[in-house]
Amino acid sequence: MLDRTLSLPDLDTARLEAEAAERGALPDAPLAMPRQRLERTATPALLARLRALLAPRLDA
Amino acid sequence: MSPTGPMRARVAALGASLALAAGAFTLFFAQRQTGGLWVEFARSLLILMATFWLSWGAAQAVLGLWPGRARAPRRAEPQGRCAILVPVHEEDPRATFSRIAAMDAALARMPQAGLFDFAVLSDTRSAQGATREAAWYLTLLRARDAEGRIFYRRRTSNAGRKAGNIEDFIKSSGAAYEYALILDADSLMSAETIIEMARRMAGEPRLGLLQSLPGVIRAGSVFGRAMQFSAALHSPIFARGVARLQGETGPFWGHNAMVRMRAFAESCALPDLAGPPPFGGHILSHDYVEAALLARAGWIVRLDEDLAGSYEEGPENILAHAKRDRRWCQGNLQHARLLTAPGLRPWSRFVFLQGILAYVSSLFWLGFLATTIIAPALRVEPDYFPLPGWSFPVLPPNETTRTAGLIIGVLGLLILPKLMIAVQAIRSGRAAGFGGSVRLMASTLAEIALSSVTAPIFLMFQTRSVLQVLSGRDGGWPASARGEGRLGLVESWQASRWISVAGLAGLAATWRLSPELVGWLIPVAGPMIAAPLVIWATSLPCRALFAVPSETRPDPILGQQDEVLAAWAPLSDSEAAHPRQEPQHA
Incomplete structure (x- = not known):
């Protein structure tokens, strides 16, 4: 199954990593991932409604 | 059911x-x-x-013990391509890549081999770790003649940790694949199981995520073998019970699971939570949340505990287990922030609560x-005569x-x-x-x-x-403790x-x-x-007790990995890290 005479390439570290990055490059096929909402934004909305409710009374 | x-x-x-x-x-x-x-x-x-x-x-x-058989899952021959994702973070690349080589070799013998690619997604930050990964990746490529089939990418930023790592892959390459099999660095799966999972995904178009039940393998210590035994004997029964409870709002345990790429991309880009860690910031136990988000979007999330041939390695001593548990604890408690997240299924909220209670x-x-x-x-x-008119004494408990x-x-x-x-x-x-x-x-x-x-x-x-x-106190993101314990x-x-x-x-x-x-x-x-x-x-070695099926009737994929490790044994880690040295040959 495997080549038993494996050897590591005689390259310096930067070239080794560059070669791995080049030969390992992922397919270029982007897919959108819309960010999900997990926290309720009710508090700011509730405060805005309260402000709208109270403002006319305070102004009066 | x-x-x-x-x-x-x-x-x-x-x-x-x-x-x-x-x-x-x-x-x-x-x-x-x-x-x-x-x-x-x-x-x-x-x-x-x-x-x-x-x-x-x-x-x-x-x-789980209750009689009754689950309905046979719908299956169809998979047509779409599948990326097998292996996120790594400061792992031993020799061990990790030996598993990939074994799975690739096993898949190569199947007629569906052309449908599967591997992608090693590295979040390793240390210079030495990066060099070792690069060296062992090139070794893997040559051993399997796998250029254009086994990919390797190392991120310069670790944003979002493992969930961010997978998100980064989907954003750059997700459109090339219909499915993704998400693994951990210590995951090992038989080709038959991988293909069977793809068949089940193809047979049920609403299935967004299919979780297998990984068995623990290669334990050597008293503690590790007891955990391995318990996982082999008890976990299938508990998992059947969980599956019966959860139905189509099933679990995701973060690895050894196949996802439908489109479903995952549409539903699972996690936001950072407001505030600092441990309760704010990046979502640590992302898998539970991703399962909940898939269910929220109407996808089926299912645990098929009957899928054999799915493996992982476990902690070998109590301290390694406690270290992992510290991470899980923080992740689960952070879910308190998500109990009221909009649109979640009630069962998903209950699962969060259950994780907190644990x-x-x-x-x-x-x-x-x-x-x-x-x-x-x-x-x-004590009042021995609490009842008026009652002449016999009432003794306290x-x-x-x-x-x-x-x-x-x-x-x-x-x-x-x-x-x-x-x-x-x-x-x-x-x-x-x-x-x-x-x-x-x-x-x-x-x-x-x-x-x-x-x-x-x-x-x-x-x-x-x-x-x-x-x-x-934030526990950070320590590397997993694996191997000799x-x-x-x-x-x-x-x-x-x-x-x-x-x-x-x-x-x-x-x-x-x-x-x-x-x-x-x-x-x-x-x-x-x-x-x-x-x-x-x-933590001491143990052989006498806790025999499990993966030892008495080992899956061929384990032998396959042993073969790879034996072939790579002449190559030392230092040779991988310092490639200027003369390599040794078998």
Whole structure:
């Protein structure tokens, strides 16, 4: 199954990593991932409604 | 099960758990004559919560043992391509890439081989780790002649950790694939199982995520092998119970699961939570949340516990387990922020709550023990004739009797399911994989004894984790501890002496305040005092007990990985890290 005479390439570290990055490059096929909402934004909305409710009374 | 099946199972399991919890509450509160009212109420409440949690676990086992076969899953020949994703973070690349080589070789023999690519997604930051990965990746490419089929990408930023790593892949390459099989660095799966999962995904277009049940393999220590045995014998039954409870709102455990790329991309880009860690920032236990988000978007999330040929490696000692547990604890407690997240299925919220309870229950137990010890010190003068005109004395409840009742109940909830599973394994013929009926029973009893000894130690580690998280301490993102787990006595002592001190202090307090309970506290305080010894002893190698099917009837994929490791043995790590040295040849 495997080549038993494996050897590591005689390259310096930067070239080794560059070669791995080049030969390992992922397919270029982007897919959108819309960010999900997990926290309720009710508090700011509730405060805005309260402000709208109270403002006319305070102004009066 | 029918569509109403999960609902019936939930009602039954919840009902039974609540009834048992109420029973424990009544045992301690109905005759509240031992201590002050508030202490009695507090400890009755604590025992209610703790008993509920134990009963919930036992109910899952009973559900798993309940007769009845699941409907055969729909299957179709997969047409779309599948990316097998291997996220790594400061892992041993030789071991990780040997698994990839084995899986690739196994897939190459299948007619569907052309549908599968591998992508190693590295979050490794250390310079040495990056160099070793690069070296071993090129070795893997040459060994498997896999350029354009096995990819390797290292991120310069670790944003979002593992979930961000996978998100980064999907954003750059997700459109090339119909499915993704998400693995961990220590995952190993047979080609047959991978293809079967793709068939099940193809056969059910609404299936967004299919989780397999990974078995633990290659354990060598007493602790590791006991965990491996428990995972092989008990986990399939508990998982069947979980599957029956969860139905189409199933779990995701972060690895050894296949996702539909489009579903995952549409639903699972996680936001950072407002505020700093541990409760804000990046979502640590992302898998539970991703499962909930898929269900929220209408996709089926399913656990198929019948899928064999799915493996992972486990922690080899108690300290490695506690380290992993610290991470999980923080992730689960962070889910408190998501209990009210908009649009989630009620069951997903319950799963979050369950994950929180799994850790907070340690506080309940410790609180119960503490209040039980101090209750007699707050004892009120008993009223022997509380009823006017009644000439016979009413004796106050005997604390020892109640404690004995509680211990019997707890042991029943913890031990009975394990014994029932062992008997079922013997009756069904499953015992053969565990070395036969006698060896299975011996291993079961040894596992029960070992888990009884280690339980108080884990109670203390979990309590410390919960308190650390609640006090705002972030555990960070440590690399996973894998492989050889043998510990020294000094190391064990340094990591657990605080548990010994706590055990001694608890025993001394009991001796002073409630001497009649000293004998009953020994099973808890004894292992705590001996924690360093227990941790050291359970990290030692063990071969005599805990045989499992992956040893008695090993899956060929394990042998395949052994072959790869043998072929790579002549190449040392230092050669991989310092490629200027002359390589050795086999």
